[in-house]
Amino acid sequence: YRGNPLLDRLNDLIMDRIIDCVQPPPGARFLDAGCGVGDHTVRIARKGYECVGVDVSPAILQRAEETIRALGLGTRVRFSCQALEDMALDGARFDVVHCRGVLMHIPDWKAALKSLCDVLKPGGYIVILENNVNAWYSRLYLAMRRLRRRRVASRLVRTEGGTELWTDEGGRPFVARIAKIDALTGALREFGIEPSHRFATSLVGVEQLPAGWLRAAAIRVNEAAFRLRLPPAICKGNAIVGQKRQ
Template sequence: MKKYSASEAENTLQLSRIHEEWTTNYRTRDNDLFYRCAFKRIFRIFKAPKGYTIVDAGCGSCYKSKIIVDFGYRVLGIDISASALSMARDSINGTEYENHIDLQQHNLTDIKLSDKSIDYLISWGVLMHIPQIDKAIAEMCRIVKNGGYIAVSESNMYSLQAITIRMLKRLLKKEKAEIKNTSAGLEFWEKTDEGDLMTRQTNAKWLVLEFEKHGMKLVNRNAGQFTELYWLVNTKFIKKIIHIFNNIWFEFIKIPSPAFGNIFIFKKIN
């Protein structure tokens, strides 16, 4: 059995190459429509006045921060990775976003912001890569004011995609990662060219209970994208069909339990 290190996994997240790969796989024109629809729904629940600051926790290269600005808000983008923040600054320098986005380096397990100092926080696809997820959740909840909101998007370990892929890999003996079954979900640990990388498929029930421990009440759980298999196929037509199906599921069906992506919105009640 290979030895994996939580600290090395944290170091891997700080490298520019991993963020470049995520940009290639997920920051696409086809995904842009979904992200904008998802953020529109989040802001409808937040009811944040225009001009308010939204914290983008784990902002990476700043793609979603710019979408938040497009909705009329300011952004405090925080990330552990200096290289990702450098990419983010390069992408906004000299643009209309430059005066609306403040970028700061923070580890989400030790956020250097005061208790109850912010009203709104979004963390999209970030907790799934943090080994100490309980500490990250505690920190995010700590900095949110009473009555404030947190929205997180995470992958669902009981989704149709997750279950099917796990079964196929087991049958075909194609699983390369070491899988750890934890209370927070299934952790997939891999040795990559950049270093150790952990990706978690989340146990939604655990996630909700963990936020509740810190005074957060779940006010909405909705399907995100039904599947992310679009980045595994090369045919543009099939990619387009997957994106159309994802958008139909998100807009009209909305049931989160079979969907790979799940969006959770919490409100701080004490």
């Protein structure tokens, strides 16, 4: 679904809300943790901020670098290939850490989160975007997965951090976690972060839908939910913003 103009517009709106929440100073330094091909890195750099993008995949980072060069943003962005749970950034510290839809794919999510909090400057902000296990859509999705377990080689595991999907397909045993938001905010406090904002980023899922009118309709529903500022407790996608204690 990358490159979908409807989704691009929604993601632009979400980034605008993030910037409004954290109010970064001019020339602020961002860490885009789990940056992938750099979609959100581009959004950050286009707003005039410096950004370091970190991802575990060299091939993905090569694509991100090509995109950044093509857009003429190379002076503001650099990339580093490493795992979030064991980052080595030569003592670098950041004004804002942005991590969207990444912790859900890391088995030891608390180690990764602590690493992100450690590289944040005192008074800086961390922004975590994850799916909410208590949302009605998540409950429906998990119920459907349970019904399919006899036909699909997978299992659902309830943990401290949420409900995890494990599978034997494709050689990747761990697939994703739908987070307990309370566990996430509790871990942030444990690592010296005071949560300051929580808002909904999506009401329903898009990734599993086929391309076409159904996916477009779901994206429009999510944009409407975002603009209406529906309560995050009932919504699938949640953003948690927190400030590091001085």
